[in-house]
Each structure stands twice: as structure tokens, then as C-alpha cells.
Amino acid sequence: MQLAFLLYKYFPFGGLQRDFVRIAQVCQARGHQIRVYTLSWEGEVPEGFELVMVPVKSWFNHRRYAKFTRWVQADMQRRPVDRVVGFNKMPGLDSYYAADPCYEEKARTLRKPMYRYSPRYRHFSAYERAVFDPAGHTALMMISATQMALFKQHYGTPDERFHLLPPGISPDRRAPANAAELRQAARQRLGAEFDLPADGLLLVQIGSDFHRKGLDRSIQALAALPETLRRRTRLVALGADDPGSMQALAREHGVAGQVFMPGGRKDVPDFLLASDVLLHPARQENTGTVLLEALVAGLPLLVTEVCGYAHYVQDADCGLVAPEPFKQNVFNAQLAQMLGDDDQRQRWQQNALAFADSHDLYSMPEKAADVILGEIK
Incomplete structure (x- = not known):
């Protein structure tokens, strides 16, 4: 299969980034093709990966991420893939690796109520809901049981969508x-x-x-x-x-x-x-x-x-x-x-x-x- 891996930023010393490479390489070893969409890449590209640098810009992260999504979806319309794997929350994912904590929980416990009227909140809240909506289909790869409980609390996501992974120490x-x-x-x-x-x-x-x-x-x-x-x-x-x-x-x-x-x-x-x-x-x-x-x-x-x-x-x-x-x-x-x-x-x-x-x-x-x-x- 042709697999698309999506993440906003890659640098060689990030935990999410190292997990992404190891997961993608296991898929590659099983005979599948790896295409990576990203806004930023530092360091060497693993052998056999097709790296696509998404050429969108904005002063604000949430606007740049929205442009990223639209650009990637358009590119995949022209060059279809069999699976879409996200390492950041965004619409259109077949599976998502949950390295980041629950945004909605943070917004409601660590921010003032007015924050939830901001464009930044509306973007990230919508992107998280697109992944965890109970009517969705995204397979959820969880690495924290605590965070899994928070996502269930805020979104009512069905249990069968969650897959709690063991640690992955190199x-x-x-x-x-x-x-x-x-x-x-x-x-x-x-x-x-x-x-x-x-x-x-x-x-x-x-x-x-x-x-x-x-x-x-x-x-x-x-x-x-x-x-x-x-x-x-x-x-x-x-x-x-x-x-x-x-x-x-x-x-x-x-x-x-x-x-x-x-x-x-x-x-x-x-x-x-x-x-x-x-x-x-x-x-x-x-x-x-x-x-x-x-x-x-x-x-x-x-x-x-x-x-x-x-x-x-x-x-x-x-x-x-x-x-x-x-x-x-x-x-x-x-x-x-x-x-x-x-x-x-x-x-x-x-x-x-x-x-x-x-x-x-x-x-x-x-x-x-x-x-x-x-x-x-």
C-alpha cells in the first residue's frame, strides 16, 4: 500500500518524531511505500521515504496548519494513497498517533473562559474533534491511559476505536x-x-x-x-x-x-x-x-x-x-x-x-x- 504520514514538524531529537520514524520504518519493512507530508524537516531523510515539503506559510500556526491540511488533501486527490496516518490532530485521518495531550482538557482547565472564543481555540478544538468525534472512523493509537480517559470524557469516543500501545523503547x-x-x-x-x-x-x-x-x-x-x-x-x-x-x-x-x-x-x-x-x-x-x-x-x-x-x-x-x-x-x-x-x-x-x-x-x-x-x- 501507499501510506501517507502527516506531521507538522520533524527534527531528529523529538520524541514524537523518533516514534514516527520507527513506526514508518516498520510499515516500510512490511512492504509498504512511505510518503511524508511536513512543513519543516531537519536532518537526514530515511532511505526510501518520499518527503513532501508543504509550501504554505502564515504568521499564525493555526492558519498555517489549516493551509497545510487543504494543500495535503488536494495533493492526495491528485496522487491517491491507501492510508493516511497523522502524528498531529487534523481532519481526514485513518489513524492517529496520540503523542499530544487532550487539547480540550487543557483549554478548560488551564485557560480562562474567554480563550474559548479565540480563533486559535476554534481551530485546534475543531481539529481534535475531527479525530475523536464518536461518529468518526479514525483508529486511535494511544500511549497514555490517562489521556485516553480524558478523550473519552470530552468526546464520548467509542472504546473500540482506541488502541493502547505498549511503550516503544529503542x-x-x-x-x-x-x-x-x-x-x-x-x-x-x-x-x-x-x-x-x-x-x-x-x-x-x-x-x-x-x-x-x-x-x-x-x-x-x-x-x-x-x-x-x-x-x-x-x-x-x-x-x-x-x-x-x-x-x-x-x-x-x-x-x-x-x-x-x-x-x-x-x-x-x-x-x-x-x-x-x-x-x-x-x-x-x-x-x-x-x-x-x-x-x-x-x-x-x-x-x-x-x-x-x-x-x-x-x-x-x-x-x-x-x-x-x-x-x-x-x-x-x-x-x-x-x-x-x-x-x-x-x-x-x-x-x-x-x-x-x-x-x-x-x-x-x-x-x-x-x-x-x-x-x-
Whole structure:
């Protein structure tokens, strides 16, 4: 079949974007043709993908997205496809991968009532309803049970339209048999790059959109560590975002020399092996794939309860979860506790690796392809 994959923006370090590539490649491996429609593409195009850059512009996202939809639909009229797969919400989809949270829930709980009279709200609300309308046909690939319940609440979508997928952690994130040897080599290389002392503690935070991911919370927690821990500790934040405001915050708290923001990196597996704790104090996170990437690498975690995958940290007993509502002093104390107890971190590592070996955390791309291709009902 000829499959059309639609997403507004592709960059190589986004979670949605990486999921899209892996799902599309599974479909491709099963013998199907892949055509991708997008407004923006950064990085290499996977072999065999037909990339269509949609040439529409507007000052406002919602208007540009409406133009995108019309252009793509017109192109598919000229060059038909067998299935239309969306990674953003829009009309005309045969299947939708729900990486984004429920817009209607956010509009009603996080915005003032007047917001719902805006053109932006009308657009995004209509596009979400087009996907989840109970009279529709779109197959819904869900990665968060919490969000699935919210969509049902707001739209009354029939249960049979939903397909709750398992996580889809890339196998290259798993700790290999020689993980201890690789950790030592990675710490030596990264330690030189980020000024890590011989007895240093390395914190890593991974994800673009630094404010939403809570990087400011991590910087404050680093600054609040007891002196003996703070001077040994380095924080590296990987992700595509403007570091200016976070660098200013680090300077304000006196830890500018211990906080590094090198952008997106391709050596994330090295960081997962070399680090001592993964921080992910997100303000909003539908799932948080990076949490499971750290888990299968054996890296202890400190995350916020809002993350859809936070329960895996508790299920595996491989770190700590900061409760909601978030309190900075509680998060600070949790980080100090984790860094001050080497034996506990070792137990968390062992628990994580045992959990990774005994649970399905990897098959999401294959299950998603089953839904897209109509191989499950």
C-alpha cells in the first residue's frame, strides 16, 4: 500500500518524531511505500521515504496548519494513497498517533473562559474533534491511559476505536552486557568535556522545551545541594531550545560553571550509561519516553508525578517520583537523598535492569503498524 504520514514538524531529537520514524520504518519493512507530508524537516531523510515539503506559510500556526491540511488533501486527490496516518490532530485521518495531550482538557482547565472564543481555540478544538468525534472512523493509537480517559470524557469516543500501545523503547537504549566497561569509557570522555571531577556526580536531563521539561527546577535543585555534593555535581541538559534564560538562572544561583546545555546530541546512550541520575521534573508530559530509556539503561530517575510514564519508576522501584502539586523544596531534598546514597542508587540500577528484562517496553512500533495496516481489530 501507499501510506501517507502527516506531521507538522520533524527534527531528529523529538520524541514524537523518533516514534514516527520507527513506526514508518516498520510499515516500510512490511512492504509498504512511505510518503511524508511536513512543513519543516531537519536532518537526514530515511532511505526510501518520499518527503513532501508543504509550501504554505502564515504568521499564525493555526492558519498555517489549516493551509497545510487543504494543500495535503488536494495533493492526495491528485496522487491517491491507501492510508493516511497523522502524528498531529487534523481532519481526514485513518489513524492517529496520540503523542499530544487532550487539547480540550487543557483549554478548560488551564485557560480562562474567554480563550474559548479565540480563533486559535476554534481551530485546534475543531481539529481534535475531527479525530475523536464518536461518529468518526479514525483508529486511535494511544500511549497514555490517562489521556485516553480524558478523550473519552470530552468526546464520548467509542472504546473500540482506541488502541493502547505498549511503550516503544529503542533496543539501543538497553544496557549491554559490557555496560560497566562502556560506562567507564563514557564517563572519561564526557567527564573531560563537562569538567567532571574524578569523584563527580553526573546529572542528565533530556528533552527540548526546557521550561516545560522543568530544567529551571533541576538547576535550583542543583544549587540547593549541600556544599560537599554540589561542588562534585554537574548537570547536562540535552535538547533543542534557546539556553539563554536557563543560563541566566544558573548564573543567578551560582552554578553556571556546573550546568551545560550542548543542544541535541546523538550520543544519548553514552549519557544514559555514564550518568548517576536522570532528572525529569516536567510540568507537563503525556508519557515521557526518556524515562523508560533511562530505566532500560539502568539509570536511576527523579521525575515528577505528572509524567504519564512516572508509574514505571514506582513499578520498577528504580528512583523517586516528586508528588503533585510540585514543591521545589521537596524535589531538592529528593535529589540530595539520591546523590548522597551510593548503595541505594546501585539497588535502583539493579531493579531497573531486572524490570527491563521482564516487561514489554519495546514493541510499540510493531503494534502501531498493526493498527495502521488494519492487521488488528
